Amino acid sequence: MGIKISNDSFFERVDKGIKNDFMRQAVSSAQDRLEGRKSAITEEMGDWEDWRELSEEIRQHTLENLDYYLNQFAENVAKQGGHVHFAETPEEANEYITNVAKQKNAKKILKAKSMVSEEIGMNEALEKAGCEVIESDLGEWILQLDDHDPPSHIVVPALHKNKEQIRETFHVKRGYEDTAEPERLAKFAREQLRTEFMQADIGITGCNFAVAESGAISLVTNEGNARLATTIPKTTIAVMGMERIVPTWEELDVLVTMLCRSAVGQKLTSYITGLTPSPGGEGDGPEDFHVVIIDNGRSKILGTKYQSALQCIRCAACINVCPVYRHVGGHSYGSIYPGPIGAVLTPLLEGYDDHKELPYASSLCAACTDACPVKIPLHELLIEHRKDIVEKEKLGTFTEKVMMQGFGYGTSHPSFFKMGGKQVPFLMNIVAEGKDGGGIGPGPIKLWTEIRNLPNSKGDTFRKWFKKRKGGARDGNRDDQRER
Amino acid sequence: MKVSLFITCIGDVVYSSRVGRSVVEVLERAGCEVVFPEKQTCCGQPAFNSGYHKEAKKAAKHFIRTFEHAEAVVAPSGSCAGMVKEYPHLLVDEPSWHDRARKLADKTYEFTQFLVDVLNITDIGAYFPKRVTYHTSCHMTRIMKVTEPPVKLLENVEGITFDTLPYKEQCCGFGGTFSVKMLAISEQMVDDKVKHIVDTKAEVLVGSDLGCLMNIGGRLERLGIDVEVMHIAEVLNQRQETGESVGN
Known part of the structure; x- marks a missing residue:
C-alpha cells in the first residue's frame, strides 16, 4: 500500500470524511471510550508526569545512541542463530522478505499487525511473488476482506467501521449469516482464521520494541494472533522501523506500561510476547528467525x-484526543499514519508534495502534545513544518505572504498598526451589516462570515x-455608541 | 501594583472597548494602577503559528521593547499571554533578546491568573444572577497551564449558577488562521461546542480568550441561538449596586 492511501485532494478527502455520519459516530464514540479508559488508568500510576518524563528520557537516550543499540541487537540476534537485515528502502526490505519466502517455498503467509509493513507495501510485494498473505489481526482482516480498505487508525485500524458494516463485509465476502453482535462476529473470524493459522508457511509480525541486550523482539497484542503467527509456522519474519528499540528489558517494562495504558487504557494487553530465535527447534521461539530493520527515511530525521517524532511508540494517544481527527476520520489524512503524529510524520517520510496541507490540519490546541506518553511536542512540530513550508519550500500562497509581511511591518510600527486597527471595525461592520450584498471583503473575513457572524x-x-478616560471621562463612555 | 495592560488585537478593535474597560475596572477595583503602553501592537501569534517566524520575531521584539520595563504585564487572553511565554524559544538564537524575552515572559500573566495567583483574590465582589458555563480555552490550559483561577473567580460571584461544560477540554475550532483555512473542519468543531453549550442550558457562555469567544459567539449568533457570550472580566465587573457594569 505504501504511506499514501488516496489520490483525492486533501479537501476532497475532508469533505468525504465530514459527510460520513457512520464513520463520525464510530470515531467519536471510540475516542470517548479510549480516552475515558486512559484517564482512569493513568490516574492509578501516581504522578503520570514523572512517568512521561522517564519515558521521554528513555526514548531520547535510545535515539541518541541508535547505532550502538541496533548493532548490539543485531549481534545478539546473530549469536542465537537468527538473521538481521538492514533495509534502507522499502524495495530492499521487500526483496529480502520475498527471497525468504521463495527459499522456503512459501505459499501462505500469515501476518500479525504491523504499520511498517503497510508503509513499505509488503503485502503487494509478496502477492506479486506468488504468495497469499492473510492478515490475522481482526481489524486488519476486516479491512483486507473489504477490498483492502486502508487503515484509519494505527492501533484500531478498522475504527471507522461499525458492527453492522463489519457484518455486511463478512456476509458478502464469507457468507456469514448471523447477527452483528460483536461476540458472534469475533467467533466467526476466529473460526475462519484458525484454519489459516494451521496452514501458514511463514509468520510475519511487526515489532513493538526490539530489546538490544538480548536480541529479542517484543509484541504487544490482545488477540493472541501474533503469538500464533510466531509459533505455528517454523519461519518468522519481524519487520521493524529502525527506531523501535530499547536498551534492556528494564526500559521495555516502562515503555510497554506506557504503551498499553496510552493506547487502549489497559494495564497490560492480554499477550506480551518476547521472542528470540530457537534454531533446531530447541527453545520456544521460531526455528528460522529474521528481523528486517527498516530505515525508509528515518535516519534523515x-x-x-x-528528531523527537522518532520517539513515537505508536500508541495513538494523540489520535484519540484529536478534535480534528474526531470530525474528519483517519482516511482524510491520506496517509496510513493519521492524526497529529501522522501530520508530523507523513511529510517527513514522503515530502510535502502530496501532504503539504497536513501540518495545517490542526487548530494547534495541543491536546496531542499533552496526551503523548513520550512527550513529543506534536503541535510545535506542526508549526516547524509550517515554517519549513513557507520559508524553505516557498509553498505559502502569495496573498498570505504579502499579508504576513504587512503584519511584520505593522506590528513593529505602532502608528501603522493603529491605522490598520482603525480599518478593522469599519470593514467588519460593512460585512456584519450586510451592506456588501453578501460577502465582499478581504479573504479571511469573507471566509469567516460564511459560517459565523x-x-x-x-x-x-x-x-x-x-485615552479619553484618562482625559477625565472615567466612566462616561456611554456616548461612544452615538459618536460613530 | 502597577499593571501594564496588553489589550490584544481582538480586545482592542474587534470587541471595541467592551471587554477592555471591564478588565481595567476590575483591576482597579483589585487595587492596581493600570497603564496602557500606547505603542503596543500584536503579540505576533498569527505569524508565528502560520510559520512566518521572521515576521513573528519582529512583533516579538517590538513587544519586548514596549513592555520590558513593566512591573507586570496582564492580557485578557490566555493565548496571547501564552505567545509571550513562547518568545524565549522564538529568540533562542539571539542571546541578548533571548534574555530579555525570558525576563518579560516571567512577569506576563493572563488576567484571571494575575488576580488569583499574584494578587490572591478569588472573590472580587461581583454579582451576576445568571446561569453560566465556562469555555476552557486550549492555550490557556495547555500552554499557560492556567485552569483553576477562572473557575474559582466565577464560583465566588454572588448569585451565579455555574455549570461545567461537557467536553470542556475540547477545542472550539478557532485556532487563529485555522478558522478560515480549514473552514469546514472548524465549522464541525464549533458546532460540537455549541451543542455542548446548549446542553448546559446556560444563559451565558463565559471565556477568557477572545479568539474563542469570537468564534463561538459568531456561530451561536449565526445559528440564532440565544446564549450571550461574555469575557470573564465583564462578568466580574457586574456589581449588585447597579446590576450591570458601566461598560454595558
Whole structure:
C-alpha cells in the first residue's frame, strides 16, 4: 500500500470524511471510550508526569545512541542463530522478505499487525511473488476482506467501521449469516482464521520494541494472533522501523506500561510476547528467525529539529484526543499514519508534495502534545513544518505572504498598526451589516462570515476609550455608541 | 501594583472597548494602577503559528521593547499571554533578546491568573444572577497551564449558577488562521461546542480568550441561538449596586 492511501485532494478527502455520519459516530464514540479508559488508568500510576518524563528520557537516550543499540541487537540476534537485515528502502526490505519466502517455498503467509509493513507495501510485494498473505489481526482482516480498505487508525485500524458494516463485509465476502453482535462476529473470524493459522508457511509480525541486550523482539497484542503467527509456522519474519528499540528489558517494562495504558487504557494487553530465535527447534521461539530493520527515511530525521517524532511508540494517544481527527476520520489524512503524529510524520517520510496541507490540519490546541506518553511536542512540530513550508519550500500562497509581511511591518510600527486597527471595525461592520450584498471583503473575513457572524465592534477601539478616560471621562463612555 | 495592560488585537478593535474597560475596572477595583503602553501592537501569534517566524520575531521584539520595563504585564487572553511565554524559544538564537524575552515572559500573566495567583483574590465582589458555563480555552490550559483561577473567580460571584461544560477540554475550532483555512473542519468543531453549550442550558457562555469567544459567539449568533457570550472580566465587573457594569 505504501504511506499514501488516496489520490483525492486533501479537501476532497475532508469533505468525504465530514459527510460520513457512520464513520463520525464510530470515531467519536471510540475516542470517548479510549480516552475515558486512559484517564482512569493513568490516574492509578501516581504522578503520570514523572512517568512521561522517564519515558521521554528513555526514548531520547535510545535515539541518541541508535547505532550502538541496533548493532548490539543485531549481534545478539546473530549469536542465537537468527538473521538481521538492514533495509534502507522499502524495495530492499521487500526483496529480502520475498527471497525468504521463495527459499522456503512459501505459499501462505500469515501476518500479525504491523504499520511498517503497510508503509513499505509488503503485502503487494509478496502477492506479486506468488504468495497469499492473510492478515490475522481482526481489524486488519476486516479491512483486507473489504477490498483492502486502508487503515484509519494505527492501533484500531478498522475504527471507522461499525458492527453492522463489519457484518455486511463478512456476509458478502464469507457468507456469514448471523447477527452483528460483536461476540458472534469475533467467533466467526476466529473460526475462519484458525484454519489459516494451521496452514501458514511463514509468520510475519511487526515489532513493538526490539530489546538490544538480548536480541529479542517484543509484541504487544490482545488477540493472541501474533503469538500464533510466531509459533505455528517454523519461519518468522519481524519487520521493524529502525527506531523501535530499547536498551534492556528494564526500559521495555516502562515503555510497554506506557504503551498499553496510552493506547487502549489497559494495564497490560492480554499477550506480551518476547521472542528470540530457537534454531533446531530447541527453545520456544521460531526455528528460522529474521528481523528486517527498516530505515525508509528515518535516519534523515535523526539529528534534525524533528528528531523527537522518532520517539513515537505508536500508541495513538494523540489520535484519540484529536478534535480534528474526531470530525474528519483517519482516511482524510491520506496517509496510513493519521492524526497529529501522522501530520508530523507523513511529510517527513514522503515530502510535502502530496501532504503539504497536513501540518495545517490542526487548530494547534495541543491536546496531542499533552496526551503523548513520550512527550513529543506534536503541535510545535506542526508549526516547524509550517515554517519549513513557507520559508524553505516557498509553498505559502502569495496573498498570505504579502499579508504576513504587512503584519511584520505593522506590528513593529505602532502608528501603522493603529491605522490598520482603525480599518478593522469599519470593514467588519460593512460585512456584519450586510451592506456588501453578501460577502465582499478581504479573504479571511469573507471566509469567516460564511459560517459565523462577527462581533459588534461599534464604538471606540479600546485605546481610544482609554485615552479619553484618562482625559477625565472615567466612566462616561456611554456616548461612544452615538459618536460613530 | 502597577499593571501594564496588553489589550490584544481582538480586545482592542474587534470587541471595541467592551471587554477592555471591564478588565481595567476590575483591576482597579483589585487595587492596581493600570497603564496602557500606547505603542503596543500584536503579540505576533498569527505569524508565528502560520510559520512566518521572521515576521513573528519582529512583533516579538517590538513587544519586548514596549513592555520590558513593566512591573507586570496582564492580557485578557490566555493565548496571547501564552505567545509571550513562547518568545524565549522564538529568540533562542539571539542571546541578548533571548534574555530579555525570558525576563518579560516571567512577569506576563493572563488576567484571571494575575488576580488569583499574584494578587490572591478569588472573590472580587461581583454579582451576576445568571446561569453560566465556562469555555476552557486550549492555550490557556495547555500552554499557560492556567485552569483553576477562572473557575474559582466565577464560583465566588454572588448569585451565579455555574455549570461545567461537557467536553470542556475540547477545542472550539478557532485556532487563529485555522478558522478560515480549514473552514469546514472548524465549522464541525464549533458546532460540537455549541451543542455542548446548549446542553448546559446556560444563559451565558463565559471565556477568557477572545479568539474563542469570537468564534463561538459568531456561530451561536449565526445559528440564532440565544446564549450571550461574555469575557470573564465583564462578568466580574457586574456589581449588585447597579446590576450591570458601566461598560454595558
